[in-house]
Amino acid sequence: MLEILKYTLPSAIVLLAAYLVLHKQMKDEDRRRTFMLRRESLGVITPIRLRAYERLALVLDRTQPEQMLLNIDLTNLNCLQLQGMLLKNIRQEFDHNAAQQIYVSGELWANINATKESMLGLVNTCAAYVKPEEPAIKLAEILIQTYHNNGETATERANLVLRAEVQQLF
Numbered sequence: 783m784l785e786i787l788k789y790t791l792p793s794a795i796v797l798l799a800a801y802l803v804l805h806k807q808m809k810d811e812d813r814r815r816t817f818m819l820r821r822e823s824l825g826v827i828t829p830i831r832l833r834a835y836e837r838l839a840l841v842l843d844r845t846q847p848e849q850m851l852l853n854i855d856l857t858n859l860n861c862l863q864l865q866g867m868l869l870k871n872i873r874q875e876f877d878h879n880a881a882q883q884i885y886v887s888g889e890l891w892a893n894i895n896a897t898k899e900s901m902l903g904l905v906n907t908c909a910a911y912v913k914p915e916e917p918a919i920k921l922a923e924i925l926i927q928t929y930h931n932n933g934e935t936a937t938e939r940a941n942l943v944l945r946a947e948v949q950q951l952f
Contacts, residue, residue: 827885828951834885835948838894841875842937842944845901847925854918861921862914868905868925872898890947893940900936904929 843849850871856864876898883891908924929935 831885831951832948834882835944837879838882838886838890839941839944841879841894842897842940845872845875845897846937847904847922847929851922851925856918856922859918860914861909861912861916861918864918864921865905865909865914869902872901872905886944887947890940890943893936893943897936897940 850868854864854867859867876894883894886894905925908928909921911924912920
């Protein structure tokens with residue numbers, strides 16, 4: 783019995799040591815592969831993410847009242863028509879870029895959605911102060927004044943979060 787123990791105990795110790803060494807090597811190799819895959823994917827994903835940030839920055843810029851109103855001929859419109867056009871424009875801009883949410887953080891996307899809701903609410907609130915048949919220029923004036931008198935806007939907050947995320951990439 784003692785004779786068998788003399789041979790099996792050292793064999794078991796060598797087997798255990800070999801197992802531990804191989805296990806450590808496999809873990810290290812797995813970490814190295816994971817690192818290499820991440821490095822390769824960053825080369826592909828980073829430009830896509832940057833384009834997503836650019837598109838969202840454009841959406842935020844295009845949905846500010848001044849920018850939207852520059853693209854609309856107000857001369858033959860009434861307030862109701864302008865309200866409808868602005869609401870449609872805001873929804874289209876944000877809906878067209880909804881796919882960008884997969885490339886940005888949840889916090890940024892929540893700010894983008896808050897901006898959309900804020901802009902829709904602003905248009906509807908300002909439209910409530912004018913009669914639907916009045917010239918569109920009245921609604922345009924109220925929109926611009928109200929937007930700038932509200933202090934920090936949802937658009938500015940979203941832009942700050944967007945810039946902070948882009949800075950984290952570099």
